[in-house]
Amino acid sequence: xxxxxxxxxxxxxxxxxxxxxxxxxxxxxxxxxxxxxxxxxxxxxxxxxxxxxxxxxxxxxxxxxxxxxxxxxxxxxxxxxxxxxxxxxxxxxxxxxxxxxxxxxxxxxxxxxxxxxxxxxxxxxxxxxxxxxxxxxxxxxxxxxxxxxxxxxxxxxxxxxxxxxxxxxxxxxxxxxxxxxxxxxxxxxxxxxxxxxxxxxxxxxxxxxxxxxxxxxxx
Amino acid sequence: xxxxxxxxxxxxxxxxxxxxxxxxxxxxxxxxxxxxxxxxxxxxxxxxxxxxxxxxxxxxxxxxxxxxxxxxxxxxxxxxxxxxxxxxxxxxxxxxxxxxxxxxxxxxxxxxxxxxxxxxxxxxxxxxxxxxxxxxxxxxxxxxxxxxxxxxxxxxxxxxxxxxxxxxxxxxxxxxxxxxxxxxxxxxxxxxxxxxxxxxxxxxxxxxxxxxxxxxxxxxxxx
Numbered sequence: 001x002x003x004x005x006x007x008x009x010x011x012x013x014x015x016x017x018x019x020x021x022x023x024x025x026x027x028x029x030x031x032x033x034x035x036x037x038x039x040x041x042x043x044x045x046x047x048x049x050x051x052x053x054x055x056x057x058x059x060x061x062x063x064x065x066x067x068x069x070x071x072x073x074x075x076x077x078x079x080x081x082x083x084x085x086x087x088x089x090x091x092x093x094x095x096x097x098x099x100x101x102x103x104x105x106x107x108x109x110x111x112x113x114x115x116x117x118x119x120x121x122x123x124x125x126x127x128x129x130x131x132x133x134x135x136x137x138x139x140x141x142x143x144x145x146x147x148x149x150x151x152x153x154x155x156x157x158x159x160x161x162x163x164x165x166x167x168x169x170x171x172x173x174x175x176x177x178x179x180x181x182x183x184x185x186x187x188x189x190x191x192x193x194x195x196x197x198x199x200x201x202x203x204x205x206x207x208x209x210x211x212x213x214x215x216x217x218x219x
Numbered sequence: 220x221x222x223x224x225x226x227x228x229x230x231x232x233x234x235x236x237x238x239x240x241x242x243x244x245x246x247x248x249x250x251x252x253x254x255x256x257x258x259x260x261x262x263x264x265x266x267x268x269x270x271x272x273x274x275x276x277x278x279x280x281x282x283x284x285x286x287x288x289x290x291x292x293x294x295x296x297x298x299x300x301x302x303x304x305x306x307x308x309x310x311x312x313x314x315x316x317x318x319x320x321x322x323x324x325x326x327x328x329x330x331x332x333x334x335x336x337x338x339x340x341x342x343x344x345x346x347x348x349x350x351x352x353x354x355x356x357x358x359x360x361x362x363x364x365x366x367x368x369x370x371x372x373x374x375x376x377x378x379x380x381x382x383x384x385x386x387x388x389x390x391x392x393x394x395x396x397x398x399x400x401x402x403x404x405x406x407x408x409x410x411x412x413x414x415x416x417x418x419x420x421x422x423x424x425x426x427x428x429x430x431x432x433x434x435x436x437x438x439x440x441x442x
Binding site: 075088093 | 222225229232233236237294297298299300302303305306307308309440
């Protein structure tokens with residue numbers, strides 16, 4: 001049996017002195033699409049950022065893609081595609097230049113830029129400065145900058161936010177493509193009705209803890 | 220060094236597109252030179268500006284350096300780009316070198332402009348071009364690496380960008396003193412051994428590069 005992509009055992013993570021995650025147990029297998037649901041402030045974003053290696057593990061055991069986060073959390077980051085609230089773009093560069101920059105840092109050549117832009121339906125915006133884009137267009141550019149890195153694990157925080165109907169369909173297709181290519185996906189979203197059909201499992205996060213008795217399996 | 224170069228190139232490309240340094244910082248620098256001229260009232264003693272031109276030059280460089288460093292930090296602070304750089308997994312020291320290279324390049328351009336300014340506006344005369352060029356490059360390097368380090372430190376501490384000068388000025392004081400002595404010799408305004416002070420500038424630059432390379436990554440991790 002393949003090792004789990006994510007394995008968390010009684011994980012505690014602090015934001016300042018506040019236990020944003022207060023003992024999370026969670027296992028995610030390869031190819032899973034997991035919907036993380038829960039109220040605002042439950043710890044969904046913190047959980048995603050911990051799995052991305054951006055937040056230290058205060059206590060407990062956390063392994064992502066075979067990497068012990070307590071010891072080597074920085075080494076898991078290049079394998080992760082994190083889509084958060086910030087779009088992480090440079091306003092004075094064009095769409096293509098932004099995607100190219102993040103791709104090059106990941107060792108991906110500029111020949112992949114056009115493909116990433118086309119997947120997000122923004123190839124006609126490639127020469128436009130990010131500064132003049134709408135919120136939805138910025139979001140798509142941010143996703144393209146993540147797509148080009150071909151991550152093994154996608155961590156998506158409200159991926160449909162700011163997107164129109166077409167953009168939402170593009171994101172849904174992107175999630176399906178990611179799984180088809182062997183990636184694993186965690187999605188934190190309030191849009192249960194939209195995301196649940198794409199997910200293999202739903203985990204409820206509340207009070208910084210995962211509630212397995214509330215877990216739904218869609219398999 | 221490839222990653223460092225990519226980051227430096229990105230910052231310089233942003234500057235080429237936005238022209239903040241060219242259209243805002245450079246005019247400000249020249250304006251400061253002019254105001255110094257009025258403040259020292261060269262009509263009374265024409266050699267005053269020439270005599271004090273090295274010091275005035277480097278105080279002006281300090282002002283514009285603070286703007287350039289704050290701009291460099293702001294590029295990553297807006298829209299979570301620091302977090303994105305962390306996600307790439309590249310070593311902190313490469314980010315530090317890349318950011319510092321970009322600021323150094325911009326400072327060298329500004330120093331060239333200001334040198335032209337003190338020659339034209341103050342009547343300064345260059346006695347040793349090698350000393351001017353080497354001194355300017357080493358000082359720009361020392362200022363930019365120290366500034367890049369303290370810039371990310373200020374972000375990590377969560378302080379307002381207005382506190383960056385308070386953090387940075389004590390660190391830059393030795394660089395500015397040494398650079399002024401170098402220019403005193405290079406412009407013939409005082410009898411000093413400019414090359415000895417150039418060695419000190421080089422030592423400062425090396426020290427700040429080492430300190431920054433070691434500390435930058437740790438500071439980023441604590442964000």
